[in-house]
Amino acid sequence: MHDAPSPSELVAAVKSFIDDAAAPKLTGHAAFHARVASNVLATLLRELEQRPAAEASEAERLRDLLGAPDNEDLATMNRDLCTRIREGEFDAATPGLFKHLKTTTISQLAIDQPNYSGLAAALSKLG
Amino acid sequence: MAFLFFRVIVAKMGSNEQIERALESWARRDFGDDARIADLKRLSGGASQETWAFEVVVADKTNRLILRRAPGGEAVARSSEAITLRMESMLLGCADQAGVPVPGVLGVFEPGSDLGESFIMRRIDGETIGRKILRDANFETARTRLSEQCGAALAGIHAIDMGTLPDLPRSDGMDQIRKYETIYRNFDLPRPVFELAFAWLKAHQPAPQSPVLVHGDFRLGNLIVDEKGLASVLDWELAHIGDPREDIAWICVNSWRFGQIENRVGGFGELDVLLDAYAASGGTRFEPRDIDWWEMLGSLKWGIMCMIMYEAFRSGGDPSVERAAIGRRVSETEIDLLNLLERAL
Numbered sequence: 001m002h003d004a005p006s007p008s009e010l011v012a013a014v015k016s017f018i019d020d021a022a023a024p025k026l027t028g029h030a031a032f033h034a035r036v037a038s039n040v041l042a043t044l045l046r047e048l049e050q051r052p053a054a055e056a057s058e059a060e061r062l063r064d065l066l067g068a069p070d071n072e073d074l075a076t077m078n079r080d081l082c083t084r085i086r087e088g089e090f091d092a093a094t095p096g097l098f099k100h101l102k103t104t105t106i107s108q109l110a111i112d113q114p115n116y117s118g119l120a121a122a123l124s125k126l127g
Numbered sequence: 128m129a130f131l132f133f134r135v136i137v138a139k140m141g142s143n144e145q146i147e148r149a150l151e152s153w154a155r156r157d158f159g160d161d162a163r164i165a166d167l168k169r170l171s172g173g174a175s176q177e178t179w180a181f182e183v184v185v186a187d188k189t190n191r192l193i194l195r196r197a198p199g200g201e202a203v204a205r206s207s208e209a210i211t212l213r214m215e216s217m218l219l220g221c222a223d224q225a226g227v228p229v230p231g232v233l234g235v236f237e238p239g240s241d242l243g244e245s246f247i248m249r250r251i252d253g254e255t256i257g258r259k260i261l262r263d264a265n266f267e268t269a270r271t272r273l274s275e276q277c278g279a280a281l282a283g284i285h286a287i288d289m290g291t292l293p294d295l296p297r298s299d300g301m302d303q304i305r306k307y308e309t310i311y312r313n314f315d316l317p318r319p320v321f322e323l324a325f326a327w328l329k330a331h332q333p334a335p336q337s338p339v340l341v342h343g344d345f346r347l348g349n350l351i352v353d354e355k356g357l358a359s360v361l362d363w364e365l366a367h368i369g370d371p372r373e374d375i376a377w378i379c380v381n382s383w384r385f386g387q388i389e390n391r392v393g394g395f396g397e398l399d400v401l402l403d404a405y406a407a408s409g410g411t412r413f414e415p416r417d418i419d420w421w422e423m424l425g426s427l428k429w430g431i432m433c434m435i436m437y438e439a440f441r442s443g444g445d446p447s448v449e450r451a452a453i454g455r456r457v458s459e460t461e462i463d464l465l466n467l468l469e470r471a472l
Contacts, residue, residue: 086325091327092468098468104319117388118381118388
């Protein structure tokens with residue numbers, strides 16, 4: 001299989017079409033949705049670029065926290081983490097838990113909403 | 128396709144004309160035989176109600192008014208917690224009597240009437256868009272007054288004699304935790320940060336306060352602000368009987384600071400200023416730390432509300448890109464929850 005153009009190139013091409021060709025011709029509700037669509041494609045570009053590394057380090061932290069086997073998948077580990085928090089086995093004082101959640105959420109926001117005020121606040125306190 | 132489109136337009140025009148005729152006969156009763164309706168236009172169309180702007184012109188005097196109406200005029204059950212339009216109009220009356228700035232109500236109409244279930248209120252000049260209120264130069268003076276004015280308005284709302292109120296839902300902090308936890312679990316989209324927030328909130332419940340009328344959605348977006356500050360408190364449909372700290376905290380939730388994170392109250396002010404004004408207007412003197420638990424609950428609720436909006440997309444109910452995209456805003460509330468937890472630890 002080939003990947004020229006790459007997924008990112010294809011998404012960037014569609015985003016350019018919306019921003020430069022389509023959106024200027026739209027008004028009202030359709031113009032609003034075109035802006036949202038363009039923002040979604042920007043999210044997708046960040047996702048393509050950042051998710052693989054972010055998920056790999058998330059999985060590594062989760063394996064440490066949970067003592068999970070090397071081949072355990074991310075979704076299963078996150079379910080396990082949720083259950084342990086819900087049942088009180090883990091809480092905010094559990095070593096490594098808070099830092100893990102913060103690092104993971106920062107990675108997620110860097111993809112989802114990199115300009116959100118709460119992200120800058122979290123980064124400034126990370127030290 | 129073209130034929131269908133045409134039919135939709137005709138149906139909408141019919142509905143506009145029907146509303147205009149019904150408004151005109153109301154206006155002639157209340158304003159005199161020469162009253163006429165001008166500039167009728169639909170402002171927004173939520174699932175829960177319609178909002179229309181119009182004018183009643185009598186000789187050379189123009190009255191700018193708003194019609195709030197159940198969709199299609201039918202009395203439908205609104206979302207599980209939203210109160211009826213009739214109750215909303217009664218609350219506006221109670222708030223007005225208590226000195227809270229609200230639009231005056233001019234008429235209330237029953238299901239089955241010409242207008243359907245609806246009410247008419249005055250149209251208040253000013254701005255509701257949060258980012259404009261926080262940014263534009265003409266609100267500079269307003270921004271310096273808003274914390275105090277919001278504190279006084281909330282004290283006024285919370286002091287309303289409960290014996291004068293319609294039969295409202297009751298919901299305290301734990302009721303809301305139970306409700307939103309059930310919704311969250313039904314989505315089966317596990318989020319470890321939400322689990323930690325639920326656990327922390329349950330373990331740190333504050334002592335209850337005497338129940339009061341809670342507005343339920345008191346924040347920029349639902350407040351009309353003019354150059355002098357708070358002009359009107361809108362959107363009472365989530366009103367309930369509950370804890371006064373819920374309202375104070377909701378306007379502090381970072382999602383409603385519109386980027387101005389350093390100003391805890393709505394992105395414009397200091398919480399101590401609001402709390403001083405609240406106490407000066409007869410409310411309990413709360414400390415900022417009394418608001419923390421409720422602010423965390425507020426962020427968690429907003430996060431789950433974003434999941435609810437995304438669910439409308441996921442379930443196929445609303446295929447719009449906007450509903451899909453809001454699912455990627457849940458992480459905003461997760462970082463806010465972690466920032467709040469870090470402060471509390």
